[in-house]
Amino acid sequence: MDDQARIMQSIGGVSLAGHSVQGGMALPPPHGHDGTDGDGRKQDIGDILHQIMTITDQSLDEAQAKLHEFSLHLLVYFLNIIVMFLIFVFPGLSIRGAQEEDPPDPQLMRLDNMLLAEGVAGPEKGGGSAAAAAAAAASGGAADNSIEHSDYRAKLTQIRQIYHTELEKYEQACNEFTTHVMNLLREQSRTRPISPKEIERMVGIIHRKFSSIQMQLKQSTCEAVMILRSRFLDARRKRRNFSKQATEILNEYFYSHLSNPYPSEEAKEELAKKCSITVSQVSNWFGNKRIRYKKNIGKFQEEANLYAAKTAVNAAHAAAAAVQNSQANSPTTPNSGSSGSFSLPHSGHMFLSMQSLNGASYPGAQVGAIVQAQVGATNGGWQDVPTPSSVISATEGPGSVHSDTSD
DNA sequence: GTAGATGATTCTCG
DNA sequence: CGAGAATCATCTAC
Numbered sequence: 001m002d003d004q005a006r007i008m009q010s011i012g013g014v015s016l017a018g019h020s021v022q023g024g025m026a027l028p029p030p031h032g033h034d035g036t037d038g039d040g041r042k043q044d045i046g047d048i049l050h051q052i053m054t055i056t057d058q059s060l061d062e063a064q065a066k067l068h069e070f071s072l073h074l075l076v077y078f079l080n081i082i083v084m085f086l087i088f089v090f091p092g093l094s095i096r097g098a099q100e101e102d103p104p105d106p107q108l109m110r111l112d113n114m115l116l117a118e119g120v121a122g123p124e125k126g127g128g129s130a131a132a133a134a135a136a137a138a139s140g141g142a143a144d145n146s147i148e149h150s151d152y153r154a155k156l157t158q159i160r161q162i163y164h165t166e167l168e169k170y171e172q173a174c175n176e177f178t179t180h181v182m183n184l185l186r187e188q189s190r191t192r193p194i195s196p197k198e199i200e201r202m203v204g205i206i207h208r209k210f211s212s213i214q215m216q217l218k219q220s221t222c223e224a225v226m227i228l229r230s231r232f233l234d235a236r237r238k239r240r241n242f243s244k245q246a247t248e249i250l251n252e253y254f255y256s257h258l259s260n261p262y263p264s265e266e267a268k269e270e271l272a273k274k275c276s277i278t279v280s281q282v283s284n285w286f287g288n289k290r291i292r293y294k295k296n297i298g299k300f301q302e303e304a305n306l307y308a309a310k311t312a313v314n315a316a317h318a319a320a321a322a323v324q325n326s327q328a329n330s331p332t333t334p335n336s337g338s339s340g341s342f343s344l345p346h347s348g349h350m351f352l353s354m355q356s357l358n359g360a361s362y363p364g365a366q367v368g369a370i371v372q373a374q375v376g377a378t379n380g381g382w383q384d385v386p387t388p389s390s391v392i393s394a395t396e397g398p399g400s401v402h403s404d405t406s407d
Numbered sequence: 408g409t410a411g412a413t414g415a416t417t418c419t420c421g
Numbered sequence: 422c423g424a425g426a427a428t429c430a431t432c433t434a435c
Binding site (some may be wrong): 247288 | 412413414415416
C-alpha cells in the first residue's frame with residue numbers, strides 16, 4: 001500500500017501542460033476506471049464530437065468555443081491514462097495490446113493530408129490563403145467575394161491557431177508525462193526488476209494514447225474547416241450577382257453577337273478576364289441569357305436597343321478615333337474611304353452607328369427596328385437558322401471577342 | 408413578405 | 422462535351 005500511496009502522490013502532482021491536477025482525484029468521476037478505458041468518458045467525447053458535427057446553424061465563434069471545450073474535455077480524457085497507468089504499473093496486471101506495433105493509420109493520414117491541404121497543418125502560408133484562393137477560384141468569385149474570403153482566411157487562421165496551440169499542449173503533456181513515467185519506473189526498479197523493454201513498451205502505450213487524442217483533435221479540426229468551407233465558399237449558397245460592369249460587358253458581347261451568341265473558348269476566357277469571373281460562369285451566363293432571351297424576346301427588346309445603341313456609339317467613337325488617326329498619319333488622304341466605310345469591327349453595327357448618329361434620337365424606332373430586323377432574321381433560334389444575318393458578325397469571325405475602344 | 412431577376416445545377420439530347 | 426431546358430436557391434427592389 002505504501003507503494004500505491006507514493007505513486008498516487010507522484011502522479012497527482014503531474015503538471016499537464018499547465019493543468020495541474022492536484023491529488024489526482026480532483027478529476028471528474030471517471031465512469032469506468034475499473035480496469036476499462038472509461039467508456040463513459042468515451043461517451044462524453046462522442047457527445048461532444050456529435051455536437052461539433054451538428055453546429056451548422058451556430059456561429060463559427062461558437063464552433064471555435066466548442067473546439068476549446070472539446071480540447072478541455074480531451075485533457076480530462078487524458079487523465080484516464082493515469083488510471084490505466086496505475087493498472088499497468090502494478091505487477092501482475094494485464095497489458096492488453098501493449099505488444100501491438102501500430103501500423104500507419106490510414107484515417108490519421110487522411111486527416112493529416114486534409115489539414116495540410118487546407119493550410120491548417122504544415123508551414124504557415126498566410127493562414128491557408130492558398131486553400132482560400134483555390135476555393136475562391138472554384139467558387140468563381142474574385143473581387144466581389146474578396147471580403148468574404150478575407151473573412152474566411154481570418155476564421156481559418158483562428159482554427160489554425162487553436163489547432164496548433166492544442167497540438168503543442170498535447171505534445172508537451174505527452175513528453176512531460178513520459179518523463180514522469182520514466183522517473184517513476186526508475187524509482188520502481190528499486191523494489192522490482194524493470195527491463196528496458198518494459199520501459200519501452202510503457203512509452204509506446206503512452207504515445208499511442210496521446211496519438212489517439214491527437215487524432216480526435218485533428219478530426220474535430222477537419223470538421224470545423226468543413227463547416228467553415230461550406231458556409232463561406234459554397235457557390236450556390238453564396239450566389240452573388242455579377243458586378244454591373246461585368247453584366248454590361250457580357251450584355252455588350254451578347255447583343256453585338258446577337259446573330260450568333262456563342263463565344264468561343266478564347267472569347268470566353270477574354271470575357272472572364274474582363275469581368276473577373278470564371279470561364280464556366282461566362283458559359284452559364286450565356287446559356288441562361290440565350291434561353292431567357294429566346295423565351296421572351298419582347299421583354300429584352302429594350303435592353304437590346306440599349307446595347308445596340310451603345311455599341312453604335314462605341315463604334316462611332318472608334319471610327320472618329322480611326323479617322324483622326326489616319327488624318328494624323330496621312331494628312332494627304334483625308335476621309336479616303338467612301339461614306340461610312342470605316343474598317344471597323346461589326347460592319348453590321350456600323351449601319352446602326354450611322355443610323356443612330358443621323359437619326360440623333362436613339363434608342364428610338366430606327367435602332368429598335370434594326371435590332372428587331374436582326375432578331376427577326378434569326379427568329380431567336382440561332383443554331384437552326386443558317387441565317388444570312390450571321391454574316392454580320394462573321395466579319396470578325398465567330399467567337400472573337402468584341403474589342404471596342406471602350407475597354 | 409413577396410415577386411421577379413439571376414446565377415448555378417442537373418438532366419437530356421445530339 | 423456543349424447546348425437547351427427545367428429547376429433550384431439566392432438576391433434585390435418594392
